[in-house]
Amino acid sequence: MIPFESYRQFEHLLIEHLNIMYATALRLTGFKEGAEDLVQESSLKAFRKFGQLRDVNKAKGWFLQILLNTFRDRYRKKKRKAEVVYVELTEELVAFASIKAYDQEKIFNYLVEGEVQGALSKLPSEFRSVVILCDLQDCSYQEIADILQCPLGTVASRLFRGRELLREYLEGYVKNRGLLELNDFE
Amino acid sequence: MNCLTARKIILNREANDINVDISVAQLHVNNCPDCQLFLSQLENLKHILKTRLMNQPAPAILREKILALITAERLCNPVVSKRTYFKRRILVGAGTAAVISILLLMIYQNPFQRKIEYANPAVRALAQDHIASKLRGNSLDLQTSDTAELEHWFSLRVDFAVRIPTLNNLSLLGGRLCVINGERVVSLAFQKQSVSISLFIVDGDVIDLSRMRVVDARNRQGIYHGDAKGCNVILWQEKGLIFSLVSEDMNEHELIELVAKS
Numbered sequence: 001m002i003p004f005e006s007y008r009q010f011e012h013l014l015i016e017h018l019n020i021m022y023a024t025a026l027r028l029t030g031f032k033e034g035a036e037d038l039v040q041e042s043s044l045k046a047f048r049k050f051g052q053l054r055d056v057n058k059a060k061g062w063f064l065q066i067l068l069n070t071f072r073d074r075y076r077k078k079k080r081k082a083e084v085v086y087v088e089l090t091e092e093l094v095a096f097a098s099i100k101a102y103d104q105e106k107i108f109n110y111l112v113e114g115e116v117q118g119a120l121s122k123l124p125s126e127f128r129s130v131v132i133l134c135d136l137q138d139c140s141y142q143e144i145a146d147i148l149q150c151p152l153g154t155v156a157s158r159l160f161r162g163r164e165l166l167r168e169y170l171e172g173y174v175k176n177r178g179l180l181e182l183n184d185f186e
Numbered sequence: 187m188n189c190l191t192a193r194k195i196i197l198n199r200e201a202n203d204i205n206v207d208i209s210v211a212q213l214h215v216n217n218c219p220d221c222q223l224f225l226s227q228l229e230n231l232k233h234i235l236k237t238r239l240m241n242q243p244a245p246a247i248l249r250e251k252i253l254a255l256i257t258a259e260r261l262c263n264p265v266v267s268k269r270t271y272f273k274r275r276i277l278v279g280a281g282t283a284a285v286i287s288i289l290l291l292m293i294y295q296n297p298f299q300r301k302i303e304y305a306n307p308a309v310r311a312l313a314q315d316h317i318a319s320k321l322r323g324n325s326l327d328l329q330t331s332d333t334a335e336l337e338h339w340f341s342l343r344v345d346f347a348v349r350i351p352t353l354n355n356l357s358l359l360g361g362r363l364c365v366i367n368g369e370r371v372v373s374l375a376f377q378k379q380s381v382s383i384s385l386f387i388v389d390g391d392v393i394d395l396s397r398m399r400v401v402d403a404r405n406r407q408g409i410y411h412g413d414a415k416g417c418n419v420i421l422w423q424e425k426g427l428i429f430s431l432v433s434e435d436m437n438e439h440e441l442i443e444l445v446a447k448s
């Protein structure tokens with residue numbers, strides 16, 4: 001039995017967080033129909049689990065957590081579960097990122113939405129989730145750590161590696177469009 | 187403090203140990219042009235993401251659909267209260283009517299919701315990718331007609347063993363890694379005279395073929411057909427993978443001929 005008051009409360013919270021769920025789902029799946037399907041399934045799951053939400057002030061993270069878990073379950077259903085490795089951000093890792101010799105600000109400005117979404121979609125999902133939550137949804141490291149249930153240091157290192165890979169993929173688009181010569185990359 | 191340590195501390199600022207003093211790292215950055223450029227390039231990347239992938243609001247129709255489903259689900263649960271028998275009858279009656287109409291609507295539009303919603307968007311996504319790639323002048327990740335080289339390149343990037351089938355009378359231009367339904371997909375560009383044809387290789391559980399139309403059954407499992415965005419899409423299954431040929435300029439029979447001859 002779901003009392004009317006909690007049903008109304010759920011409805012209010014859902015309406016308040018539906019946009020962030022949809023925006024996140026759109027960037028996770030990369031297409032509108034996939035996002036709609038994912039948000040619908042996650043909303044119904046959230047409704048069934050509503051009793052488990054202890055603090056309504058944490059509703060944003062709670063909705064996003066259900067969304068990300070649903071995404072993972074749906075798209076990774078038949079895959080062997082990879083062993084989760086928690087890696088801290090170290091100097092060695094930071095050393096992988098170099099300063100770009102070309103004018104990145106000017107060159108990346110030519111990129112269009114489809115190319116940026118394409119690069120984002122190519123990221124392994126554990127990096128993609130962190131980049132979306134941090135850079136697009138402005139979640140704090142603490143919020144992301146709660147949503148993904150991983151240590152803060154892992155959030156920092158996944159974000160760093162995700163952004164580096166993203167930059168590599170964006171460079172690929174720029175190169176394909178002939179905006180940069182091959183030797184600019186060396 | 188050296189550049190790497192300073193960068194690490196700044197990038198890690200929300201996750202640092204409490205005894206790490208950020209001010210020392212900040213002081214280094216303030217006096218180091220290299221670190222400033224490094225961090226500004228990362229900021230610029232974030233800016234590109236934010237401006238190109240702007241948040242879009244959830245469509246109103248989606249919101250209404252979800253709220254209707256939730257109302258229906260709630261009404262399906264027994265309501266225990268101190269209402270009078272009459273009030274309860276009205277509530278239960280209205281609830282049942284609502285549930286039945288929603289179910290009828292769902293059945294009418296979508297008898298096997300998951301399967302249909304899954305198959306059609308996948309065909310649309312394949313067609314969309316084919317068109318987008320053509321518009322960009324077949325911007326390939328690897329431009330070669332060497333199948334062994336392509337198979338090796340893809341094997342490092344997808345979770346399945348890639349075997350490129352031979353398609354007669356087509357010249358292979360190269361390959362590109364793309365993403366469909368959140369999954370990494372092998373995309374190969376072919377040409378026949380001036381006609382562009384894409385071959386996609388997808389892990390078998392990404393696309394549900396069971397609700398699609400079979401157009402050719404000579405192969406034991408059949409060849410399926412769909413169309414979207416002015417493209418013809420044929421799909422077939424082999425060893426747990428799904429292969430798909432997409433073209434704007436060839437009909438399904440011409441596409442099937444390419445498979446049959448291989």
Ligand SMILES: [Zn+2]
Nearest residue numbers: 189218220221
């Ligand atoms: Zn420095």
